[in-house]
Amino acid sequence: MVGGATVIVGVIGNPIEHSLSPRMHNAAFEYLGLDYIYVPFKVLERDLTNAVRGARAFNLKGFNVTIPHKVSIIKFLGAVDFRARKIGAVNTVVNDEGKLLGYNTDGLGALAALREEGIDPEGRKILILGAGGASRAITFTLASICSKLTILNRTGIKAVQLAKELKNAGSKVDGKGLTLESLEKELIDSDILINTTSMGMYPNVEESPVPKEFLHKDLVVFDIVYNPLETLLLRNARNIGAKPINGVGMLVNQGAIGFKMWTGCEAPKNIMRKVVIESLLGRD
Ligand code: ATR
Numbered sequence: 001m002v003g004g005a006t007v008i009v010g011v012i013g014n015p016i017e018h019s020l021s022p023r024m025h026n027a028a029f030e031y032l033g034l035d036y037i038y039v040p041f042k043v044l045e046r047d048l049t050n051a052v053r054g055a056r057a058f059n060l061k062g063f064n065v066t067i068p069h070k071v072s073i074i075k076f077l078g079a080v081d082f083r084a085r086k087i088g089a090v091n092t093v094v095n096d097e098g099k100l101l102g103y104n105t106d107g108l109g110a111l112a113a114l115r116e117e118g119i120d121p122e123g124r125k126i127l128i129l130g131a132g133g134a135s136r137a138i139t140f141t142l143a144s145i146c147s148k149l150t151i152l153n154r155t156g157i158k159a160v161q162l163a164k165e166l167k168n169a170g171s172k173v174d175g176k177g178l179t180l181e182s183l184e185k186e187l188i189d190s191d192i193l194i195n196t197t198s199m200g201m202y203p204n205v206e207e208s209p210v211p212k213e214f215l216h217k218d219l220v221v222f223d224i225v226y227n228p229l230e231t232l233l234l235r236n237a238r239n240i241g242a243k244p245i246n247g248v249g250m251l252v253n254q255g256a257i258g259f260k261m262w263t264g265c266e267a268p269k270n271i272m273r274k275v276v277i278e279s280l281l282g283r284d
Pocket of ligand 1: 129130131132133134135153154155156158196197198199
């Protein structure tokens, strides 16, 4: 129960109504008996300055940041860690006695999600679809681990630019336009396919970024979409004997990293996963 000493964390964004993070974190606090509460804050773009002032004034221990504030929050923070700075976006803020510190846990969350499924990207060839915020977070994390990274994006120039930014990251990085030809060619010798586009996400559940016949059974297919739990891409992957991984693991693991920063405790990831899946199954 909320009391006078309850520590407050939350998430700022707009829209925020469908965020699964409040349920996920509050279930984890309750499970561990921590006197914390996670609150959704709907914040319009024009109100971000005041929202950050409010977070400090109300002594929030920290907060997640989601659309549309992930980039614009940076100018209000006291420090931004190297990873978030390179990505150019912050999704987690820690209030260290009035100093707001920004992090990006999406890429590490994706890496942890792969490892949980027994997949180690080290030395593997990765093909990633999309060059937006999620792709930036994942590619900046994986580029130094995998052996080859190819980025395909509908707007080809964004893939080329992202690949250029990643050139110093360690592995061979290439960026080009997403076409049937480039997809087919790149998939032949890829080990891991990662979809960061919104194709296949509710309500566009009949869409898939990849024709079924381009998939092969040795492929790991990681779709960061979690609504629906099984996208058409993942269903096709499962049907041909490839390994499907949905977006729940990334959501839980990015949250678990913030949870540890705010509480000092290891997050009970199985509880968080259970709540997320129950919430998604309860939806339309
Ligand atoms: P996120 O933070 O989830 O990555 P984003 O930054 O808006 O969201 O990026 C969305 C990505 O999905 C982009 O790479 C976008 O491609 P464009 O750069 O060409 O816009 C991609 N995307 C969205 N809808 C798509 C579609 N119907 N087909 C192909 N790519 C799509």
